[in-house]
Amino acid sequence: MTDRSLQMQLGLGALIFSAFLIVYAIPAWVSSPSNVGNVVLSPLFWPYALAGFLALTGAGLLLAALRTDPGGDLLNRPSDEPVAAYIRLGAMAVLMGVTMVLLPRLGMVLTSMLLFVATAFLVRTRHPVAALICAVVIPLVLYAFFAHVAGVAVPQGNFLRLP
Amino acid sequence: MSFLDSLAAGLSLVGNVESFLALFVGVVIGVIGGAIPGMSATMAVALTLPFTFALQPITGILLLLGVYKGGIFGGSIPAILIKTPGTPASSATILDGYPMAERGEAGRALGMALWASCTADLISNLSLILFAGWLASFALSFGPPEFFTLILFSLTIIAGVSGDSLLRGALSALLGLLLATVGLDLVYGTNRFTFGDPNMMGGLNFIAVLIGLFAIPEIIAMVWSPTAHVGTARSLGKNWVSFADYRKSFKSIVRGSFIGVFLGSIPGIGAAPSAFLSYSEARRTSKNRENFGRGEIEGVAASEAGNNGVAGATLIPLLALGVPGDVITAIIIGAFMIHGLQPGPMMFILNVDIIYGLFIGLIVSSVFLFFVGTLAIKGFKFVADVPKRILIPAVLVLCIYGVFAVNNNIFDVGVMFAMGWVGFAMLRFHVPAAPFLIAFILGPLLEDNFRQSMLMSGSDPAILFRGPITWFFWTVTAITIFAIARAGVRAMRTGGTIVR
Numbered sequence: 283m284t285d286r287s288l289q290m291q292l293g294l295g296a297l298i299f300s301a302f303l304i305v306y307a308i309p310a311w312v313s314s315p316s317n318v319g320n321v322v323l324s325p326l327f328w329p330y331a332l333a334g335f336l337a338l339t340g341a342g343l344l345l346a347a348l349r350t351d352p353g354g355d356l357l358n359r360p361s362d363e364p365v366a367a368y369i370r371l372g373a374m375a376v377l378m379g380v381t382m383v384l385l386p387r388l389g390m391v392l393t394s395m396l397l398f399v400a401t402a403f404l405v406r407t408r409h410p411v412a413a414l415i416c417a418v419v420i421p422l423v424l425y426a427f428f429a430h431v432a433g434v435a436v437p438q439g440n441f442l443r444l445p
Numbered sequence: 446m447s448f449l450d451s452l453a454a455g456l457s458l459v460g461n462v463e464s465f466l467a468l469f470v471g472v473v474i475g476v477i478g479g480a481i482p483g484m485s486a487t488m489a490v491a492l493t494l495p496f497t498f499a500l501q502p503i504t505g506i507l508l509l510l511g512v513y514k515g516g517i518f519g520g521s522i523p524a525i526l527i528k529t530p531g532t533p534a535s536s537a538t539i540l541d542g543y544p545m546a547e548r549g550e551a552g553r554a555l556g557m558a559l560w561a562s563c564t565a566d567l568i569s570n571l572s573l574i575l576f577a578g579w580l581a582s583f584a585l586s587f588g589p590p591e592f593f594t595l596i597l598f599s600l601t602i603i604a605g606v607s608g609d610s611l612l613r614g615a616l617s618a619l620l621g622l623l624l625a626t627v628g629l630d631l632v633y634g635t636n637r638f639t640f641g642d643p644n645m646m647g648g649l650n651f652i653a654v655l656i657g658l659f660a661i662p663e664i665i666a667m668v669w670s671p672t673a674h675v676g677t678a679r680s681l682g683k684n685w686v687s688f689a690d691y692r693k694s695f696k697s698i699v700r701g702s703f704i705g706v707f708l709g710s711i712p713g714i715g716a717a718p719s720a721f722l723s724y725s726e727a728r729r730t731s732k733n734r735e736n737f738g739r740g741e742i743e744g745v746a747a748s749e750a751g752n753n754g755v756a757g758a759t760l761i762p763l764l765a766l767g768v769p770g771d772v773i774t775a776i777i778i779g780a781f782m783i784h785g786l787q788p789g790p791m792m793f794i795l796n797v798d799i800i801y802g803l804f805i806g807l808i809v810s811s812v813f814l815f816f817v818g819t820l821a822i823k824g825f826k827f828v829a830d831v832p833k834r835i836l837i838p839a840v841l842v843l844c845i846y847g848v849f850a851v852n853n854n855i856f857d858v859g860v861m862f863a864m865g866w867v868g869f870a871m872l873r874f875h876v877p878a879a880p881f882l883i884a885f886i887l888g889p890l891l892e893d894n895f896r897q898s899m900l901m902s903g904s905d906p907a908i909l910f911r912g913p914i915t916w917f918f919w920t921v922t923a924i925t926i927f928a929i930a931r932a933g934v935r936a937m938r939t940g941g942t943i944v945r
Contacts, residue, residue, distance in 0.1 A: 289612075292874055296616055303623075312626075313635040320904040325630035325637055328892050329623070336619050342612045357875060359670075367669050374668045378862040381845070385855050394842045401664070401838035405671040409832050420839050424846045432499035434850040 284354045289347035296340030303333040373404055389439025394421035455801025458503050467504045468806050471511020472813045476821045478512065479519020479531045481831060484663075484840075486516025486532045490776050491659050492840065494652060494783075495847030502784035503799055507806045509780050510760075513773050514566060514810045517716060517756050518818055521558040521749055522825050526551055534716030534752035537724045541737065541744030548740055549682040552822070556686030557694065557742050558749045559818040563811050565702035565750040569757030570807040572706040573764075577793075577800075580765035584790040589897035590909050594918035596891045599712040599768050601922050603880050611929050613876045621881035624649060625888030632896055644856040651779050652851045653860040654885055656844050658878045659772075661865025666872060667837045686742075694746035697727040701747045705754015710761040715771040715879075716752040723751025757807060763788050764800060768887070772879040775886050783851070 283291075308329045318324045361367040377400050384393040398417035407413045425444060428434040438444060459465070471493070478489025490512045497505025520532030525542035538558060545554040587595070600618055627638045628648030639645040691698075701723030708719040727747030728737040737744045759770030760777075767789030769775035781788050786796060793800055848861045871878055902908035909915060 288874060289610075292613065292616065292876070307638070311640065312637045314630075315633050315635060318633070320899070322899050322904055322906075323632065323896060325633055325635050328895075329626050329637065332619055332623050332626070336616070336623070339612055339615050339619060343616070346610075346612060358873060361670060362672075370668045370671075371665065374665060375866070378865075382855070382859050382862070385858065390846065390849065394845060397845075398838045398842050401668075401841055402835060405667050405834045405837060407832065407834040409835055412832070413835050413838070416835055416839060420842055421846075424843065427496070428846055428850050432496075432850060434498075435853050436846070436849070437855070 283357055284352075285357060286347050286350040286352055286354065288357055289343050289350060293340045293343030293345075293347055296336055296343060300333050300337035300340060303336070304330065308333065370404055374401075377401065377404070386437060387439055389442055390437045391421045391425050391444060392439060392442055394424070451797050451801045452805075454798035455803075455805050458798045458802040459507070459805050463501075464504050464507055464802070464806065465809065467500065467508040468511045468810055469813050469817070471508040471513075472515040472810060472817045473511075475512035475515020475517075476519035476522075476814075476817050477515075479516035480522040480821060480825055481833075481836070482523045482527065482529045482531060484531070484836075485659075486513060486520060486534075487773055487776070488660050488663065488840075489516050490773050491656050492843055492847065494655075494776060494780055495850050497780055498783065498850055502781075502786060503802045503806075505784060506777065506780055506799075506803065509777050510803070510807060511810055511813070513777070514756055514807075514814055515817060516773075517753055518559065518562040518749075518814055519821065521562070522555060522822060525554045525558065525745070526825060532716075534720055534755070535748075536717055537720035537748035537751065538745055540724065540748070541739070541741050544738070544740030545742065545745065546682075550684050550740070552682050553684040553686050553690070553742065554740075554745050555822045557690060557745050559815065559822065560686060560691050561694065561698045561701070561746040561749040562753040562818070563815045564698050565705055565753035566756055566811045566814060567808070568699070568702040569706050569709065569754045570804070570811060571757075572710075573757040573760050573807065574804045576710065577761045577765045580761060581790040581793040584766050585794075587790070587914065589894040589901065590911055591914045591918070593891060593894040593898055593909060594915045594922070595766060596768065596887050596894065598918045598922045598925070599762075600880075600884055600887060600891070601925050602712060602714065603883050610875075611932075613874075614880045617871065617876050617878065618880035618884040621884030622888040622891070624654070624881075625885045626892075631889065631893050632900075644854065648889070649860055650848070650851055650854075650857045651782070651886065653848045653857040654864050655776055655779065655882060656848055657861040657864025658868040658871075658882055660840060660844050661861060662868035662872050662878075664837050664841050665865060665869040667833070669869075671834060690742050691746075694743045697723070697731070697743050697747040698750040700726060700730075701750030702754040705751050705756075706758040709755030709758030709770060712762045712768050712770050714755075715759075716755040719755050720748040720751035723754070724748040760803075760807075764792065764803075765790060767792075767890075769883055772882055775879075775883050778886060 308326060312326055312329055314325045321327055377397060381393055381397050395417050398420065399414065402413035425436055429436045474493055475486060475489055478484050479486045490509055493509060493512045497508055500508065516532060517534055520530055520535035521538045522531065524530040524535040524538040525546050528539055528543045530536045530539060542554045542558065545551065603618065627645055629646050630637055704723045704726065705719045708714045724744060724747045727743055728734050731743055733741055733743060759774045762768045762770045763774045763778060767787065769778050778788060786792065844861060845858055848857050849855065851857060868878055898908050
């Protein structure tokens with residue numbers, strides 16, 4: 283992605299997001315009492331003002347993109363294996379989603395152990411044994427600190443009850 | 446309360462093993478965190494924050510300040526040894542540090558970096574002690590209109606200087622301000638973007654947003670490119686810095702320290718511009734200017750003095766006005782809030798013992814930094830050898846525990862993950878994350894002060910121009926916008942990106 287295309291995408295994105303806020307999101311998801319005396323005191327005023335500034339910034343980015351040289355160097359180093367990189371990103375997103383589901387069921391310690399192992403293998407660790415040992419030790423040490431020193435009620439889950 | 450009484454109150458608060466141990470451990474964590482390429486002082490402070498929940502307020506804040514101080518110096522170690530700055534602030538150190546390492550003088554360069562850092566740190570801390578109280582007593586007369594204009598000025602400068610492009614900085618700040626509107630309205634108590642979820646009625650958790658923005662994107666970036674390798678570390682060599690080297694560079698160190706103090710006390714500018722300005726001033730005035738860029742020890746001293754001079758000074762606006770000076774002090778403000786403290790002028794009246802306790806701790810931190818830094822230089826090899834592909838999952842697990850611990854709420858973990866993807870997208874689109882976070886913190890303050898002003902005046906906007914202080918802030922805001930916009934237009938005409 284060149285600087286020009288990046289500015290262009292950001293500008294368009296900001297304009298679309300701003301329009302979405304003004305047309306749909308703010309009227310639908312921000313409530314205001316009917317008896318507000320002055321517009322500047324309304325709960326709607328600040329979000330509308332920010333959405334307006336967002337539109338201005340988007341327009342500025344588009345203008346800057348149009349004035350930027352169409353050529354230019356790529357801003358991000360291209361990945362050697364883009365398909366695999368996107369698959370890994372997708373897998374990471376799935377892992378995060380699964381973590382949210384498992385946290386209340388398996389508890390924080392077991393879920394963290396599984397997440398540690400999965401992430402270590404996702405980033406293709408060259409130290410699988412060390413990764414497995416750390417996957418067990420680190421969540422346990424953190425549990426000991428947060429549960430017994432900081433007094434945090436760390437979720438225990440349905441299968442494993444730690445002291 | 447006299448100065449001596451305040452000092453005694455501070456000493457009674459921090460005069461125990463626990464406080465100094467926390468400070469020492471903080472410096473160690475900071476130096477290691479700053480020295481690991483791919484981590485940063487910001488990430489180290491963010492990850493240490495959850496561990497302060499169990500500590501006394503002063504002990505926890507000293508721990509974080511130790512991490513901050515250590516992290517800024519720690520970044521110079523990989524900058525010199527492997528040409529990879531551990532923190533953005535150490536970028537200028539590469540210019541002369543790495544050529545020295547190539548010549549087999551890495552030990553000498555690192556020694557000078559340490560001596561310059563400790564000197565600048567001390568000067569910066571003394572400046573904080575001198576100016577913060579004075580500024581706070583001045584700020585006591587501020588009302589909502591004055592605070593509104595001050596915060597507006599801070600946001601303008603932060604958005605303008607935090608990245609390659611003014612517009613991208615502004616976009617980032619606006620998104621942060623928008624995210625800060627989530628929750629119940631400050632005046633009427635009505636819902637704003639809460640979707641009826643009670644978890645969102647108090648607004649999004651600051652720690653979840655912070656760790657999501659600064660730690661999770663690094664993990665996702667590692668998943669995107671697991672083989673992004675780190676350079677080979679140079680050996681330290683046999684030469685070590687001498688007192689003659691220090692004396693020769695002393696003028697540049699002191700000048701760089703004051704540049705750091707000046708720029709650090711202005712919210713938003715941060716350490717990297719200060720290091721470059723200090724470096725260019727040293728090169729302009731040095732007798733050895735032709736050696737700069739080829740391994741001149743004075744260049745290392747100047748850039749390190751510039752970036753460490755900022756470290757104490759960024760606490761001036763934080764403690765005196767309640768406005769974070771940079772992204773790390775924005776995290777530290779979170780620590781204050783978690784412990785029920787509100788930094789700002791009133792803290793100099795209500796919590797003077799904590800203020801003076803922090804001052805004492807900061808002075809001691811310079812001494813700790815000297816000893817820890819000396820050991821860290823020699824032990825860097827072990828830090829560089831930590832397998833990053835094991836470190837990253839460990840950081841992920843630590844983030845989950847830390848974020849959950851704030852409110853005992855799994856929802857916050859989800860917010861952290863979501864913000865992690867936002868942060869990764871910002872990373873790929875070169876949108877700086879610092880203005881987002883600072884705007885997220887300052888957003889409610891900005892809106893609150895604006896609406897209070899309007900309530901006070903019966904919605905008459907003239908109140909925002911009511912006296913010399915508001916006029917001063919409007920003027921500097923206008924000058925800042927004009928200067929940044931002019932620099933942007935010039936850069937665009939010359940074909941470059943809109944630079945800081």
